[in-house]
Amino acid sequence: MTNRKRGPWSWSTWIPPIVSFLLALTAVGNAAADEMIATLDGKPIYLSEIEENSAFQIYRLRSSIHSLMEREAREIADGRLLSAEASRRGLTVETLLKKEVDEKTPPLAEKDVDDYLATHPEEKVKGPEVRDRIRIYLAQKALIQQKLDYMDSLRRKSDYRFLAKAPARPRIKMDIAGRPWRGVENAPIVLMHFAHFSSPLCVDSAEKIRRVMGEFPGRVRWVHRDFFSIQDPDALYAAEMGQAALEQGKFWEYHDRMMDLKGQVTRQAVNATAEALKLDRARFESGRKEGRYLLRVKEDIGYGARIGIQAAPVIFVNGIYFSGTFPYEEMKTIVERELQ
């Protein structure tokens, strides 16, 4: 075997470090775009993969930190303003507050309590102890208002800026396969509505989706997924019947009739709706006995919980979380932005 001696400038000597360098560059590139969170047998699991499902939950946690920083920064700033003012006047903070707040708060007179009761006659019926309670309320309110006004005057003289950026609103990857939908299959806007039939709030949010579909004809696909308290027997029964209606090709007729009940859902109302739509009850009963519908409902709830939903109604607009409790105009703005 010949042992060929390699010089310092030979190619074979330099190939491994060059390859390593290129790999490192790739890794740096990946890290910049995506963070490696874990590895399995040496292969990476990236943040983007985790965020496919849990982006919204991560967003909530990051937002909590941001909000905590905002409040703490304000507290520190207020503390510094008070200290600076106290030192400028050669006082302690305590004395400064005594002079500016305690001493400047007008003392409470019995007439103030009389005036309050005159403008709130409903309080008089609460018994003789009400005067003491109102006295405490009025005295405390005056003192606190004086302090708030004083702090405000100090803030106005300063230049406070909170610089930390709020986390960006995330977008989750929506799983809509096999779920009931209406509208246009390849529409640019997909609205995934997590709702149930026994909530007036869900009825309202369904109405908002209906308006979007009316305002953007041919551009929206509406997907329904169940989300509710599995311990609510009427909501569960209604959802199971919904799954049966889907199986029999009548989901949206059923959906709309149920939403027309404005959240007043009872087992009798569900049965009446099923009868009106001529749903095959025997098929429903056997599917229910097998737990077929329950399983699909549970899948929806489990998926919803995994992507961060705690309560319905929630609408994901192309993967962006939108609570169905917010005004229609806000949802419309998101839809318009998505269409652009």
Place this chain on the structure above:
Amino acid sequence: MERKRFYLMSLLVLLCLVVAVPEALGQGKATQLSPKRLSSIGDSMTEAIDAELPAANHWASWANGYHGFWEWLLGLTNVYSHNQRITKNFGSSGRANYMEAKSGADMETDFVGQTLKSVGHKPSYVTVLMGHNDVCGNTFADIPTDAEFEAKFREGLSNLRNSLPAGATIYVVGIVDIYQLRQVADDKRALGIVDCEVLWATSLLKLFPCGTMLNPLLTEAQRQVTRSRNIAFNAILERVVQEYNAADPNHYYVYTDAVFKYSFREFQVSDIDCFHPSAPGQKELSRVTWINGPFKIYTK
């Protein structure tokens, strides 16, 4: 000679310790019972209203919560409550878990009644987390004065003192900072998670009126008045608990304000009503109260 003196001194020190240590540790109190018989006094916070699902969620209660087969199957949160910690640390034999807490209960009208129910169960460990509905009234005239609040607290505490078995522990947890809970609800709105005012304005206010904090028409000063009452009531709880603990040789009384000081984060407050702790919030309540409580040395 030196050695003799050393032994003599050691003996003296030992004697002093034997005499002084039990006095210092137990202040001459009856031997503390293990907390196997738990009874919780409180309101919707202890009932875990809206923690995970609408209405009462007893499995998610910081005090009485449990995590059995059904909770596991339905994927509900395991809050690792005091009840669970007690079983883990003290074993399951002789265990009892009673919830006297009722949504809407307050110190002014319900505390005394709940203490009477509690003593009927002969608990060795009583938790008290109450006062939120005293601070939370429809109007400011509904908030009791300090004297009224204290009188009712003393009356209930006397019931416990007079009827609980010797060696029982009473753990009083300071009222949660409801001003901060409301701030968190503001965060929820700002983040687009849920419009809390819509929830409060619809049906939920009927379930737990808290006009003195949640009414959208209140000024900042008015909300801070409510907070000042929250602080005043906690000061009463602390002072009275200390007094009872010093005077009663048969029972152990412990107070913590750790929950008042705890800053709940947005996800720790319910999305269902924007006010009560969510299941993660209840889990934190359990952790914070346990590590500041009378059995904190039991760390399982």
